[in-house]
Amino acid sequence: MLFEKLLRPALYRLNGNDAETVHERTVRLLSLLPADPPLLRGIYAEDDPATVFGLRFPNRVGLAAGMDKDGRALHAWPALGFGFVEVGTVTRLAQPGNPKPRLFTLAGNDAVINRMGFNNSGADALAARLAARGKPAVPLGISIGKSKVVPLDEAVEDYRYSLRTLYPHADYFAVNVSSPNTPGLRELQDRAALAELLGELRRTSAELAGDREPTPLLVKVAPDLTDSALAELLEVCDEHGVAGLIATNTTLSREGLTGQEAVLGKETGGLSGRPLTARAREVVGFVHRQTGGRLPVIGVGGILSGADARRMLDAGASLVQVYTGFALKGPGLVREINRTLGGWR
Template sequence: MSAARTCARTPKTIAAESVLRRHAALDPSSPPPMLYRWFLRPLLFLLPAETAHHLAFGALRFATAIPGVTAVLRALFRPRDPALRVDALGLTFDAPVGLAAGFDKNAEGHDALLAIGFGFVEIGTVTAQAQPGNPKPRMFRLSADRGLINRLGFNNRGAEDAERRLAKRARARGIVGVNVGKTKIVTEDAAIADYEASTARLAPLADYVVVNVSSPNTPGLRDLQAVEKLRPLLAAVQRTIERTCADRRPALLVKIAPDLSDDDVDAVADLALELGLAGIVATNTTIRRDGLRTPDDVVKQIGAGGLSGAPLHDRSLAVLRRLRARVGDRLVLVSVGGIETAEQAWQRIRAGATLVQLYTGFIYGGPTLPSRIARDLLTLAKRDGFTRVSDAIGADARATPDAHPR
């Protein structure tokens, strides 16, 4: 949970800090670290994308298991400036820059990820039952486009395993959200019960909960975005949270696809308001392939899957702007898709995002990207005349007439 715990800085920690700060590759005030850009990333990119992910994430978890390392990383990278803080979802975020679901599927390394500068981490997608996901290979880089195609298929160890891991960090620092999805073998008729089962286990341990109905890699899942199917699902998850979270009810959000029509985006926004949801996460990956630099034959050879990264930027921003025009500040909007720089994150905030999330940009930008974006957001806020980053939420939307009146 998000209860803070004081982390004392011992002489050893302070000494280690000094050494690390002298190393440009780990200095959050440096430009994109040369060690990662010119050495580590090229080596990792020699490996299959999923293998490289497991290797890099495993190395981070291994390093932070060494006594003192997590404390040093926090001292170096954790956002501290009060001007970065955002109050949303009944929580106080140290920074508005988080890690999207899909990176830490099994709640294995969220504390390590928080230590390197993320303001929050969203684990999952977690399903009620453990499942292996789709056959490999199932993750592919589009380096020319700074993108990824994945058809992982919600591979995870299930809600019971995630519950056990989350329970161990009940009093740890940092905000951790939980993203829940449908088990592949579960039929649509049984989908509500499946979501209820995972929510019942995980909501009491989550700072917020996201219902994922927008991955293109689980057959039939996106059909649940239709309002007539989404309404009973979200209402059931709400009741489960109310039943299982007596002390503190985590906020409930829904994650939508970028491939929805504008009318369907409006319909989901209206439903979220009707049901009293806390917010919307926009957007998931896209099934579209237009405008890519990667040769068509390579893209066709890769086949099906969700595309993320830079190619998603424009559509994700357009969905955010439409949502803001529709709901104003009545919902928390979490923007994800194609964010690689502080300027892009700042654009999303000014367009109406309370929070932003990284995924593919983190893979291409390296481990210091979240802290660099947070630092540069302060510069951008000052440049534009805002005392705090949160003061700029929706600033551009406030300056333009409502394009989509209700």
């Protein structure tokens, strides 16, 4: 409540109501904290271990991709209570992303619209940072995507480059084929394109792993897929030994926006937050039923309370991630979710 009532409004006033500036300065500030910050130790951290796709997580709440794209504040997130962290989406080539403004907060709807466009420093820069500073004290996922200037028919090699470059550092990889902000990217969710991409990434992963178990590959899906398209995607994932699914990315739908902020719904980009809550949970439930619970799912989308997270697990998710909820409500949300999920089975 303190964050929502006082700190967040103050941050926006100080930064001219520019959501991206608030985001950037928050990450920059967190990047200055030492590993295991003593002021935060024990305040937010919660333990409730779970083992999913062969990895042990200290708790079930993760930071979704997009918050810390370039891995600048990796050692701060565990101290805020996160049981795992996903960085990126990172691309082979460094890119500035789409023109500004490109991030819009709809606080009255507990929502955000973004059209960031995979702005990041590139796979090589992230690998160098991880080699120099090390990984966080919790599992690290790396979300990889297609560079904007790379044609779709060259996408496989683009993804493979990022996989090879970052392979020594990731505990799992999220294959992002579902962002609405890179032209044509969602076409990679189609059967033939996805089968080619996953086949090559699996082969590359096995080669890099050698005698070790390959690093788990997860696929991040859009909430806008029909049930038949999603069922087809799940068949491809099963054929290529995908370790899990991340459901879901942001949506192109504007259903659920209310009040004066509905005008902002005309902005292009992906919508996240409360309007996505029900649909994300529906997708998780569909995946769970379709696969008989065999495919682990990270549930993400519209989680703004401990109850939301609990319902996501009840729908079939094994883990949850937050982004918009964290941005709007602060670290207290992570603690609330951890306490709500404590001992969940």
